[in-house]
Amino acid sequence: MVSEGKSTAEKLGNSVVSDENSTAEKLGTSVVSDENSTAENPDTLVISDEKSTAEKPFKRRIKMDNKRPDSMERINDTAKAMKFIDEQVAEIKKTVGDGKVLLALSGGVDSSVVAALLIKAIGKQLVCVHVNHGLLRKGEPEQVIDVFRRQLDANLVYVDATDRFLNKLAGVSDPEKKRKIIGSEFIDVFAEEAKKQEGIKFLAQGTIYPDILESDGVKAHHNVGGLPEELDFELVEPVKFLYKDEVRVVGKALGLPDNMVYRQPFPGPGLGVRCTGAITRDRLEAVRESDAILREEFAAAGLEGKVWQYFTVVPPITSTGIKDGKRTDDWIVVIRAVNSVDATSATIEPIPYELLGKIVNRIITEVKGVSRVAYDLSPKPVATIEWE
Numbered sequence: 001m002v003s004e005g006k007s008t009a010e011k012l013g014n015s016v017v018s019d020e021n022s023t024a025e026k027l028g029t030s031v032v033s034d035e036n037s038t039a040e041n042p043d044t045l046v047i048s049d050e051k052s053t054a055e056k057p058f059k060r061r062i063k064m065d066n067k068r069p070d071s072m073e074r075i076n077d078t079a080k081a082m083k084f085i086d087e088q089v090a091e092i093k094k095t096v097g098d099g100k101v102l103l104a105l106s107g108g109v110d111s112s113v114v115a116a117l118l119i120k121a122i123g124k125q126l127v128c129v130h131v132n133h134g135l136l137r138k139g140e141p142e143q144v145i146d147v148f149r150r151q152l153d154a155n156l157v158y159v160d161a162t163d164r165f166l167n168k169l170a171g172v173s174d175p176e177k178k179r180k181i182i183g184s185e186f187i188d189v190f191a192e193e194a195k196k197q198e199g200i201k202f203l204a205q206g207t208i209y210p211d212i213l214e215s216d217g218v219k220a221h222h223n224v225g226g227l228p229e230e231l232d233f234e235l236v237e238p239v240k241f242l243y244k245d246e247v248r249v250v251g252k253a254l255g256l257p258d259n260m261v262y263r264q265p266f267p268g269p270g271l272g273v274r275c276t277g278a279i280t281r282d283r284l285e286a287v288r289e290s291d292a293i294l295r296e297e298f299a300a301a302g303l304e305g306k307v308w309q310y311f312t313v314v315p316p317i318t319s320t321g322i323k324d325g326k327r328t329d330d331w332i333v334v335i336r337a338v339n340s341v342d343a344t345s346a347t348i349e350p351i352p353y354e355l356l357g358k359i360v361n362r363i364i365t366e367v368k369g370v371s372r373v374a375y376d377l378s379p380k381p382v383a384t385i386e387w388e
């Protein structure tokens with residue numbers, strides 16, 4: 001499925017973006033531009049959504065007739081997924097020919113499935129760019145490299161832009177400013193990589209059907225920024241008519257690992273929203289390490305895939321502790337584990353005390369600069385799921 005919206009790709013600039021799981025992470029604001037709508041292109045809206053992903057950082061030109069065909073069967077088993085894959089592979093080959101396609105690959109399910117489809121169709125004509133903004137979870141960049149470069153033999157450009165992002169974010173405590181910095185820096189890094197590539201004609205995106213449905217008919221101010229004008233790509237959006245559950249079935253059929261296909265929602269600004277206030281490297285490390293412990297223990301306890309979303313937060317406040325007989329002033333790790341259907345509301349997962357105790361013990365002994373752990377019992381509403 002290829003839409004001809006060429007993307008002068010006005011971008012979000014103020015939107016950052018991660019599209020991991022579910023429509024959940026895209027529930028926030030949609031920044032929609034009507035730049036090319038009505039008069040010139042009556043059938044096209046240019047849309048970007050704030051809570052989308054690193055792999056969807058660009059406004060999508062969504063055709064008003066972007067309607068999932070009524071005849072399209074729900075893809076709920078491997079056979080249907082294989083049929084879809086064959087059809088898309090043929091269509092991508094036809095559209096792309098011997099051209100080159102660029103894709104921002106975050107490692108989230110949508111961009112990963114799109115990457116795997118394109119690799120199957122056109123192999124190394126696809127150039128995947130994985131930007132590590134330094135706010136990813138422990139092991140994520142490594143997994144993207146392992147799956148796509150090593151296992152799928154993809155043409156993958158890995159950019160470690162950690163210093164660049166963290167330097168820009170230094171001292172910035174306002175959540176919106178942080179998001180804007182991450183969003184616009186992401187676009188800059190991606191555009192720089194795009195310019196280094198020769199002969200790119202297409203930009204692939206992991207747009208899924210809820211993105212189209214959620215943005216339908218909405219208009220907002222245009223000109224929120226985008227890829228430089230000279231990067232004038234045609235969009236390739238092979239999963240744009242799929243719902244999230246179908247994307248996962250297709251991902252499974254393409255052989256992607258379960259922890260990529262069934263990943264929990266993860267915000268585009270990544271751990272940046274969980275290292276509240278001005279991000280410091282030590283506190284960010286405390287978020288990353290405590291999150292890794294939480295995920296490891298949830299997996300060991302069989303809760304992976306059963307609890308909708310779980311993570312840790314480290315706010316910029318300290319509390320007193322005692323280590324080696326000396327008073328310390330350490331960070332506080334907060335555990336959050338919620339159940340939800342669509343992220344508009346959330347209930348608290350009752351974690352067994354024994355498991356909580358084990359997690360707390362590991363965090364206070366293994367994570368540097370932490371001596372206290374708290375468990376957030378606040379449902380949504382009134383509290384939001386993320387702290388920022």
Ligand code: XMP
Binds near residue numbers: 018019343383
């Ligand atoms: P809140 O905190 O608003 O979050 O209750 C609802 C869901 O959205 C996810 N979330 C985001 N996802 N970019 C995203 O892609 C973001 O900036 C963002 N902020 C929140 C959050 O993890 C939860 O699942």
